[in-house]
Amino acid sequence: MTVLVKVCGINSVEAANAVLAARADFGGLMFFPASPRHAGFDLAAHLAGILRGKVPVVSVLVNPDDALLARVMTDIAPDFIQLHGSEPPARVAGIGQFCSRPVIKVLAVSTADDLRSTKVYGQVADTLLFDSRPGPSAERPGGVGLAFDWRLLTGIRLDRPWGIAGGLTPENVARAIAIAAPQFVDASSGLEDAPGQKSREKIAAFVSAARGAVTALEAAAPEA
Numbered sequence: 001m002t003v004l005v006k007v008c009g010i011n012s013v014e015a016a017n018a019v020l021a022a023r024a025d026f027g028g029l030m031f032f033p034a035s036p037r038h039a040g041f042d043l044a045a046h047l048a049g050i051l052r053g054k055v056p057v058v059s060v061l062v063n064p065d066d067a068l069l070a071r072v073m074t075d076i077a078p079d080f081i082q083l084h085g086s087e088p089p090a091r092v093a094g095i096g097q098f099c100s101r102p103v104i105k106v107l108a109v110s111t112a113d114d115l116r117s118t119k120v121y122g123q124v125a126d127t128l129l130f131d132s133r134p135g136p137s138a139e140r141p142g143g144v145g146l147a148f149d150w151r152l153l154t155g156i157r158l159d160r161p162w163g164i165a166g167g168l169t170p171e172n173v174a175r176a177i178a179i180a181a182p183q184f185v186d187a188s189s190g191l192e193d194a195p196g197q198k199s200r201e202k203i204a205a206f207v208s209a210a211r212g213a214v215t216a217l218e219a220a221a222p223e224a
Contacts, residue, residue, distance in 0.1 A: 003177055004184035005210050006163070007191060007203055008060060009037030015198035016050045022207040025184070027051045028058040028082065031072060036196030037188060041075050048076045058082050058104065066098065073099055080104055082129070093124040102126035106165070108133035109148045115156070122160055129186060132166030147172070153180040170205035174213035185210055 007019045008028030019027045029044045030037040039047060048057045056079035059072050063085035072078065082104040083092060096103040105125035107117060110133040122128060132148040147167030156162075163184035168176060173185055189195070191202040 003182065003210055003214050004163075005207050006058065006184060006186040007188070007198075007206070008058070008165075008186055009035070009188035009192075009196070010047055010051075010198065011037050011039040011043065011196060012198065013047065013050065014200065015203070016047045018198060018200040018203045019051070020054055021200070022204040024055060024203070024207050026058050026080070027055045028060050028186070028188070029076065029078070030060045031064070031068070032060070032062045032084070041071065045075050048078065052077075056080060060084055063087060064095070069095060069098055073101075080127075082106065083125075084131075089120050089124045092121065096124070096126070104129050106131050109152060109166075112152055115152065118156075118158065122158055125160070127160060128158065128162040130162065130164050130166075130182075131186075147176075150176050150179040153182070156180075168206070170202055170209045173206060173209050177210065177213040 004025040006026035006028055007024045009030050010016050010019060010027050016027065029039055029047060032038055051057050058080040059076055059078035060082040078101065081095060081099050081101050083095065084106045092103055092105050103125045104127040105121050106129045107121060108114060109130050114133065118128065130153060132146040134146065150164065161183045163186055164176060164180055164182045165186035167190060168185055168187040169190035177185065187206055191198055191206055193199045
């Protein structure tokens with residue numbers, strides 16, 4: 001069993017190099033001005049150049065229009081598009097066709113009712129990412145350091161890759177993996193010393209803890 005690791009919200013050369021040094025599996029670049037992790041196109045293009053060929057680059061967008069998507073594809077040329085807004089299923093499918101890239105759709109979770117949309121989004125997105133639902137006064141759809149009840153995903157069966165995000169840190173990622181058994185984990189604010197300031201040490205510790213959790217689960221599995 002291999003759980004992949006995505007480090008999101010990379011907005012500095014130091015953070016990009018830390019992701020590579022820790023041997024994470026994906027690097028995420030945020031394109032949402034309200035986020036402290038928003039890099040802007042010039043810096044994001046430079047960071048994508050650092051990551052490209054070493055880890056897949058994920059462009060994270062919130063309800064993007066076609067003009068933004070076109071610029072992302074031209075300037076960044078990501079390997080994946082991640083949608084973190086309220087995009088309806090038809091729009092998710094359209095974005096995948098427009099960009100000719102696999103789409104990761106984020107689904108906000110706070111209760112079991114929030115999982116009802118899993119089936120319909122699973123028909124149009126290549127990968128699903130379950131993230132904590134922010135409060136009603138939140139200015140951003142994610143990256144606020146909140147975790148949801150991972151037990152809601154216990155035993156879930158999907159016909160495509162899926163992961164978890166929201167409040168994951170080096171200290172709790174092993175427990176999250178043990179409870180939910182995702183195929184990948186995604187962290188951003190939990191790997192920072194301050195909002196938008198990634199910690200090399202926390203990135204390394206997070207990747208190590210996720211890998212260690214996989215080892216522990218495999219060791220505990222009964223022999224066939």
